[in-house]
Amino acid sequence: MEMSLKHHIVDLERCGPVSCYLQGDLEKQREDVVFLTVHDVGCTYLRWYDFVMNEAMDDIRKRAMFIHVALPGQEPGAEDLPDEFQFPKMKHLGLNLVSILDHLRIPRVVGLGDGAGANIITRFGMSHPNRVHGIVTINNSATRLGATRFMERLKMKIQKIKPEDSKSVNKKNVAKFAEAYKKRTEILPDLNKRINFDVLLIAGVKSKYVEDTKIIHKEMAPGLCSMIKVEDVDHPLSETPARVAEAVLLFSQGIGLMPSLVRRCSRQGSTEGHESYSDGRKKSLSSDREKELMDPSLKHHIVNLEKCGPVSVFIQGDLEKQKDGVVFLTVHDVGSSYMSWRDFVMDTSMEDIRKRASFVHVAIPGQEPGASDLQKNFVFPTMKDLGLNLVSILDYLRIPQVVGLGDGAGANIITRFGMCHPARVHGVFTINSTAQHNLGRFMEKLKEKMKATALDGKLFLNEKNVSKFAEAFKKRTEILPELNKKINFDFLLMAGIKSKYVEDTEMIHKEMAPGLCSMIIVEDVSEPLTETPGRVSEAVLLFCQGMGLMPSIPRKFSRQGSLISQDSGYGERNKSPSESKPGKTSHRFSVPELDASKLPEVSNNFEQVMMG
Numbered sequence: 001m002e003m004s005l006k007h008h009i010v011d012l013e014r015c016g017p018v019s020c021y022l023q024g025d026l027e028k029q030r031e032d033v034v035f036l037t038v039h040d041v042g043c044t045y046l047r048w049y050d051f052v053m054n055e056a057m058d059d060i061r062k063r064a065m066f067i068h069v070a071l072p073g074q075e076p077g078a079e080d081l082p083d084e085f086q087f088p089k090m091k092h093l094g095l096n097l098v099s100i101l102d103h104l105r106i107p108r109v110v111g112l113g114d115g116a117g118a119n120i121i122t123r124f125g126m127s128h129p130n131r132v133h134g135i136v137t138i139n140n141s142a143t144r145l146g147a148t149r150f151m152e153r154l155k156m157k158i159q160k161i162k163p164e165d166s167k168s169v170n171k172k173n174v175a176k177f178a179e180a181y182k183k184r185t186e187i188l189p190d191l192n193k194r195i196n197f198d199v200l201l202i203a204g205v206k207s208k209y210v211e212d213t214k215i216i217h218k219e220m221a222p223g224l225c226s227m228i229k230v231e232d233v234d235h236p237l238s239e240t241p242a243r244v245a246e247a248v249l250l251f252s253q254g255i256g257l258m259p260s261l262v263r264r265c266s267r268q269g270s271t272e273g274h275e276s277y278s279d280g281r282k283k284s285l286s287s288d289r290e291k292e293l294m295d296p297s298l299k300h301h302i303v304n305l306e307k308c309g310p311v312s313v314f315i316q317g318d319l320e321k322q323k324d325g326v327v328f329l330t331v332h333d334v335g336s337s338y339m340s341w342r343d344f345v346m347d348t349s350m351e352d353i354r355k356r357a358s359f360v361h362v363a364i365p366g367q368e369p370g371a372s373d374l375q376k377n378f379v380f381p382t383m384k385d386l387g388l389n390l391v392s393i394l395d396y397l398r399i400p401q402v403v404g405l406g407d408g409a410g411a412n413i414i415t416r417f418g419m420c421h422p423a424r425v426h427g428v429f430t431i432n433s434t435a436q437h438n439l440g441r442f443m444e445k446l447k448e449k450m451k452a453t454a455l456d457g458k459l460f461l462n463e464k465n466v467s468k469f470a471e472a473f474k475k476r477t478e479i480l481p482e483l484n485k486k487i488n489f490d491f492l493l494m495a496g497i498k499s500k501y502v503e504d505t506e507m508i509h510k511e512m513a514p515g516l517c518s519m520i521i522v523e524d525v526s527e528p529l530t531e532t533p534g535r536v537s538e539a540v541l542l543f544c545q546g547m548g549l550m551p552s553i554p555r556k557f558s559r560q561g562s563l564i565s566q567d568s569g570y571g572e573r574n575k576s577p578s579e580s581k582p583g584k585t586s587h588r589f590s591v592p593e594l595d596a597s598k599l600p601e602v603s604n605n606f607e608q609v610m611m612g
Helices: 046-053 055-063 090-096 098-104 116-127 147-159 171-182 188-194 210-219 241-254 288-293 338-346 348-356 383-389 391-397 409-420 442-456 463-474 480-486 502-511 533-546
Strands: 005-012 016-023 034-038 065-070 109-114 132-138 198-204 225-230 271-274 299-305 309-316 326-331 357-363 402-407 425-431 490-496 517-522 563-566 587-589
Touching: 005 090, 005 098, 016 046, 016 098, 034 116, 046 055, 046 065, 046 109, 046 241, 055 241, 065 098, 090 098, 090 116, 109 116, 109 241, 116 132, 116 171, 116 188, 132 241, 188 210, 198 210, 198 241, 210 225, 225 241, 241 299, 299 383, 299 391, 309 338, 309 391, 326 409, 338 348, 338 357, 338 402, 338 533, 348 357, 348 533, 357 391, 383 391, 383 409, 402 409, 402 533, 409 425, 409 463, 409 480, 425 533, 480 502, 490 502, 490 533, 502 517, 517 533
Parallel strands: 034 065, 034 109, 109 132, 132 198, 198 225, 326 357, 326 402, 402 425, 425 490, 490 517
Antiparallel strands: 005 016, 016 065, 225 271, 299 309, 309 357, 517 563, 563 587
């Protein structure tokens, strides 16, 4: 036995005594990150031990503990199991592994399983979903099919066993395990009914189980399950441990564990993924600088978006309390980061809303403060793909509906999201939006913003990454003709009158169906989100209350600048605010003219407040 491991024997019902080996400090990690591993047929727990000792696992190993399960008679150098010994069924092993957690007083684990161990750890999660954060499986199978392929694979594995090797398994005992695994029951039809936690499937492209893995992925509910296929290998755990380590870290951070660890992309082979590493795209590494600049009060998750790759999201507020309440989904502009929305939410004018809502801030790839360079071969997601696949964040966090907030390029993305998934939004609020293809003004605006950022010295944005986002935004497709067909929810447009996008905003407003869309032009500013946060928070509250959300919050009108508001009635709809005169369809007002106590109650229509 390895000197660094502590050995426990736990009696499992219908399975008998089972050895488990603890790698790490149980007393320190019991309430933190604990991994439970189960090995394959023809292997021992040392396969997982060796993986944990790989240099690619150094950072995880320092911050986590591992419980390696040794199935009966499969320890290195084990004596023959008695002839009358009945090897436990996969069903009973999966059901009763929980006794190990109870024995060690561990509340929850991340499950890791390889081959037959993948099947067992999946059963464990299905039987005890409240005892797992999530599970990662390698070369998994949930069907009874493939017995012939399994025996062929096992024969090859057993042939390599050297009797004189003290770390080898006992061939007779392996045969008993193999026979029990062959007789396993099918769990495929029950996966969707009993799994409500995150699952990551890994398979070697050369493995005979890659098709089984695809079947599991297809069966699972969208948003819960991701799949990674590792090219050019049969057995990822032993052939490409760095790839597996990378995937384990990304998965763990995606479920909110070990957020401070730096992600390092390995050079071992390549991956092809579904809802993960899609099209070979990989997220940039988190630099030490990025880690320093993260707000520790925000919970960090990484969600794999199809055709976009891993995307960071930062949760502000108590999502568990607000999941069925008011949740805002924010997307930032080019040349900004998720921190622009975080800072807005922290403004004093947002205090009442902040206490009653939670915010999910999306960080577009490579745009986090202090981010390392995106890889040279990284293909930046299109605006269309980002808009379509943001729904995976809602699925992952199990949020039924959100209020969408978008600024600049983020306004275009959040609009596309609402168009693709209208049932998942209460409404959408955009600032300085555009629905057309690039008209050439964008790069001028970006240069000005980046110059201001450099002078400010606070955002620490990676200019190379910003240019990739800018290039993707420049190549956006037009959505203006589709707005009226696909939007059936409330929509509020805001623009700074000095912004070069004020005309685009007016064009969107003109295109939208009467009664759904309102427009606010904020005077004397270009960027309302950063220049007049009080005005934006005021509009956010009125918009939400117009949809029946947060009705108990009193309305406080800010003194930041003044507004020109236009409803979506027919009136003089073709006139822009700059062409309209006060007293007609446009309304200019300042704070002293309003008596908030005499304002009408807000029910279904935002315009009745803004237009008064």
